[in-house]
Amino acid sequence: MEKRVTFKGWLLPLCLLLPQVVITAVFFFYPAGQAIYQSLFIPDPFGLSMRFVGLGNFEYLLGDPYYRASFLTTAIFSGLVTVVSMGMALYLAVLADRLIKGSGTYRTLLIWPYAVAPAVAGVLWLFMFNTRVGVVSWYLGILGYDWNHVLNETEAMGLVVVASSWGRVSYNFLFFLAGLQAIPKSVIEAAAIDGAHFWTRFRTIVFPLLSPTTFFLLVVNIVYAFFETFGVIHTITSGGPQQATTILVYKVYSDGFVGQDLGSSAAQSVILLIVVGILTIVQFKFIERRVHY
Amino acid sequence: MADGMVEKRGVGLWFTHLGLIIGVLIIFFPIWLAFVASTVTQPEIVRPPMPLWPGDQFFENYRKALVSGINAPVAKMLFNSFVMAMGIALGKIVISLLSAFAIVYFKFPGRRLFFWLIFLTLMLPVEVRIVPTYEVVAGFGMLNSYSGLIFPLIASATATFLFRQFFMTVPDELAEAARVDGARPMRFFWDILLPMSRTNIAALFVILFIYGWNQYLWPLLITTDPSMNTIVMGIKQMFPSGDDIADWPVIMATSILAMLPPIIVVISMQKLFIRGLVDSEK
Numbered sequence: 001m002e003k004r005v006t007f008k009g010w011l012l013p014l015c016l017l018l019p020q021v022v023i024t025a026v027f028f029f030y031p032a033g034q035a036i037y038q039s040l041f042i043p044d045p046f047g048l049s050m051r052f053v054g055l056g057n058f059e060y061l062l063g064d065p066y067y068r069a070s071f072l073t074t075a076i077f078s079g080l081v082t083v084v085s086m087g088m089a090l091y092l093a094v095l096a097d098r099l100i101k102g103s104g105t106y107r108t109l110l111i112w113p114y115a116v117a118p119a120v121a122g123v124l125w126l127f128m129f130n131t132r133v134g135v136v137s138w139y140l141g142i143l144g145y146d147w148n149h150v151l152n153e154t155e156a157m158g159l160v161v162v163a164s165s166w167g168r169v170s171y172n173f174l175f176f177l178a179g180l181q182a183i184p185k186s187v188i189e190a191a192a193i194d195g196a197h198f199w200t201r202f203r204t205i206v207f208p209l210l211s212p213t214t215f216f217l218l219v220v221n222i223v224y225a226f227f228e229t230f231g232v233i234h235t236i237t238s239g240g241p242q243q244a245t246t247i248l249v250y251k252v253y254s255d256g257f258v259g260q261d262l263g264s265s266a267a268q269s270v271i272l273l274i275v276v277g278i279l280t281i282v283q284f285k286f287i288e289r290r291v292h293y
Numbered sequence: 294m295a296d297g298m299v300e301k302r303g304v305g306l307w308f309t310h311l312g313l314i315i316g317v318l319i320i321f322f323p324i325w326l327a328f329v330a331s332t333v334t335q336p337e338i339v340r341p342p343m344p345l346w347p348g349d350q351f352f353e354n355y356r357k358a359l360v361s362g363i364n365a366p367v368a369k370m371l372f373n374s375f376v377m378a379m380g381i382a383l384g385k386i387v388i389s390l391l392s393a394f395a396i397v398y399f400k401f402p403g404r405r406l407f408f409w410l411i412f413l414t415l416m417l418p419v420e421v422r423i424v425p426t427y428e429v430v431a432g433f434g435m436l437n438s439y440s441g442l443i444f445p446l447i448a449s450a451t452a453t454f455l456f457r458q459f460f461m462t463v464p465d466e467l468a469e470a471a472r473v474d475g476a477r478p479m480r481f482f483w484d485i486l487l488p489m490s491r492t493n494i495a496a497l498f499v500i501l502f503i504y505g506w507n508q509y510l511w512p513l514l515i516t517t518d519p520s521m522n523t524i525v526m527g528i529k530q531m532f533p534s535g536d537d538i539a540d541w542p543v544i545m546a547t548s549i550l551a552m553l554p555p556i557i558v559v560i561s562m563q564k565l566f567i568r569g570l571v572d573s574e575k
């Protein structure tokens with residue numbers, strides 16, 4: 001982990017580090033410290049003073065049914081986004097991998113939705129399912145199904161899941177296809193000679209060999225669903241109806257900026273910080289293991 | 294042809310293509326619909342079902358969006374997004390190159406401490422610390438400014454981590470030779486290390502540009518002045534409050550304009566993009 005050859009001096013390296021250290025201190029460590037500090041206080045209604053409450057904010061949060069509901073919502077939401085986007089991507093990648101020629105063309109056709117911002121994806125899907133002008137909701141109406149994600153909690157959840165998974169398919173497809181193409185063809189051919197059919201080969205050989213990619217994508221997609229889907233939720237449902245799509249990150253925003261409940265918002269930030277920490281450790285542990293393969 | 298063993302031919306091949314084409318169509322459909330909506334008139338949309346084939350209002354709708362928009366001209370929002378994305382990408386690359394160079398090529402007191410301080414930031418996305426970060430930025434008077442949009446998002450170590458990994462793979466002999474020749478450290482950095490890092494820098498630039506362009510929550514918080522809105526967050530602001538009907542053709546034209554730059558970057562630099570993606574997740 002260390003270079004054998006290094007340069008002498010200490011002033012130059014400190015100057016080189018300075019920009020990053022200053023920016024990190026001002027915009028990262030100080031705010032993160034503030035979040036932890038504020039989570040231990042309740043500001044009075046006029047915002048003039050802070051009352052120390054220790055872990056009171058946390059106790060309150062963990063007993064708050066709305067917060068617990070938001071935890072459950074986040075779990076369901078990220079679970080669904082992960083399964084939908086990875087399932088669709090794996091299906092497409094397996095098909096593309098079967099082609100001798102042309103898999104590159106399909107890759108070009110499939111990767112670019114990755115570039116579409118979650119918030120823009122939200123607007124596109126909102127437009128399709130809009131209760132007044134949406135094309136898809138109109139045709140559903142013809143079929144006798146009355147689509148209304150503004151009132152129906154299940155439909156609202158379904159819509160934000162699909163909108164969040166859509167651009168993510170590209171990303172997962174890219175990694176699955178690379179993983180599939182790295183599997184030696186000879187292994188699969190050997191199984192084919194033994195008479196194993198496609199589905200048997202996939203289940204017993206391909207999928208197990210793909211498991212490092214799958215596990216990696218699992219972690220990355222959960223992190224994505226937790227933190228990067230704010231734009232989708234904000235554009236489509238604003239957390240509603242009745243908080244049915246209020247994921248944790250959305251709640252930090254709505255309690256902190258809309259509700260001005262700073263103590264609670266800070267405590268929520270700290271809880272999220274712990275969640276990110278755990279996910280990061282899982283990811284690093286896994287990567288370490290992958291290096292030893 | 295050993296491949297013939299496994300690859301399907303004939304009917305199977307056609308089914309494979311069919312499955313892929315259906316997938317591509319499903320992925321394309323939302324964008325196609327947005328494009329169609331951006332080329333028709335408002336009455337054609339509000340009386341469903343809207344047409345599925347483009348109309349003749351392309352120039353009219355895009356001109357209206359770019360020049361007047363709804364709260365602010367979309368041309369201005371595009372410019373804001375461009376400044377923000379470039380600022381984040383270039384800023385992050387510059388400070389990360391310098392700090393990675395210091396950490397890898399020097400031994401000095403406190404090196405480990407700085408290393409860990411920087412890498413702790415890998416863990417915490419801006420979404421988690423929004424309220425206090427907002428207070429810091431407001432304290433500096435940086436609300437509604439480009440520096441307020443850019444700096445808080447530069448404070449992360451992904452790029453530093455990547456450059457460190459890359460510098461570790463650069464052969465020691467190069468630094469050795471530079472030292473024997475009496476070259477000063479910055480000369481080595483400038484003449485040898487930087488040219489060697491070109492592809493890594495380009496790949497990272499693609500990823501960071503898209504990351505910066507697609508930011509939503511942060512611009513939403515700190516740009517209250519519509520003329521400072523970025524395009525990605527500005528779209529939502531174009532929806533009327535209450536029961537009024539949204540100006541869909543203009544909103545959809547803006548959506549298309551918002552996704553165009555990152556899509557062009559991804560398609561035109563596909564190789565670099567894939568490389569950057571794989572690198573930054575390692």
